[in-house]
Amino acid sequence: MKEKRVSKIIIISTLVLFISTFIYSTYNIVVWYIDGKNNEKMLKETQNLIFEDEIEEDIIDENTINNIDLKALREKNNEVVGFIKVNGTNIEYSIVKHKDNSYYLTHSFDKSYNKYGWIFAHYANKFDGTDKNITLFGHNMRNGSMFGSLKNVLTPEWQLNDKNLDIIFITDEGKYIYQVFSTYKIYKEEYFATPSFKNNQEFLKFVNTIIKRSTKNYNVEVGEDDQILTLSTCASNNNYRVVLHAKKAYAIE
Numbered sequence: 001m002k003e004k005r006v007s008k009i010i011i012i013s014t015l016v017l018f019i020s021t022f023i024y025s026t027y028n029i030v031v032w033y034i035d036g037k038n039n040e041k042m043l044k045e046t047q048n049l050i051f052e053d054e055i056e057e058d059i060i061d062e063n064t065i066n067n068i069d070l071k072a073l074r075e076k077n078n079e080v081v082g083f084i085k086v087n088g089t090n091i092e093y094s095i096v097k098h099k100d101n102s103y104y105l106t107h108s109f110d111k112s113y114n115k116y117g118w119i120f121a122h123y124a125n126k127f128d129g130t131d132k133n134i135t136l137f138g139h140n141m142r143n144g145s146m147f148g149s150l151k152n153v154l155t156p157e158w159q160l161n162d163k164n165l166d167i168i169f170i171t172d173e174g175k176y177i178y179q180v181f182s183t184y185k186i187y188k189e190e191y192f193a194t195p196s197f198k199n200n201q202e203f204l205k206f207v208n209t210i211i212k213r214s215t216k217n218y219n220v221e222v223g224e225d226d227q228i229l230t231l232s233t234c235a236s237n238n239n240y241r242v243v244l245h246a247k248k249a250y251a252i253e
Helices: 002-050 070-074 150-154 200-213
Strands: 080-085 092-096 133-137 166-171 174-187 228-235 240-251
Touching: 070 080, 150 174, 150 228, 150 240, 166 240, 174 200, 200 240
Parallel strands: 133 228
Antiparallel strands: 080 092, 080 166, 166 174, 174 240, 228 240
């Protein structure tokens, strides 16, 4: 009799655990879906603020970016610091910056709680023209949003298309083309996101290190007077980082 009672308790406990797990998992799936839809809506809203017509993949170029108005974006979010477009990926986002590097991991462009987060810059970057290395972060979303398509930069198809190697990056300082000079995947670290350097020697040591890491030789020289743009997202269950480095090449008139 006692054994039957124990067996019944075990069965009931297992059933309760199963139901609880199922409800929790279902809840997370629903929240994830809703957050994704909300971020899609937010992306369209931000694009409508700066483009007169609907934007299709890879049509933003030097002849069309003059419509991008950071002030209009800043009316919706006062932490907007820039805009980026990377050809051959889905990366076409306004950039925000908070006082830390955690806030926009769980908040969308409108600052509402959202597990998809938003594309954000390193909190230590100043965006006053003096940054030696501006680093942008974004989640590696399975649906390709945020920095979910950054992994494309590691493929030969992406690397061999010269149009992909010129990145459009816009800040209050101006509208610029950045040239890609290094792409790689590395175990999680913070070195590649170093925002400032004590001297030119330290900066050049940093440059040489990240160039050696690259899976492809882009034949782009980076000197002590150059400024760098870095993009990073997680990979392999957050154990690795996919990283892209580009140097400021020239201003778009």
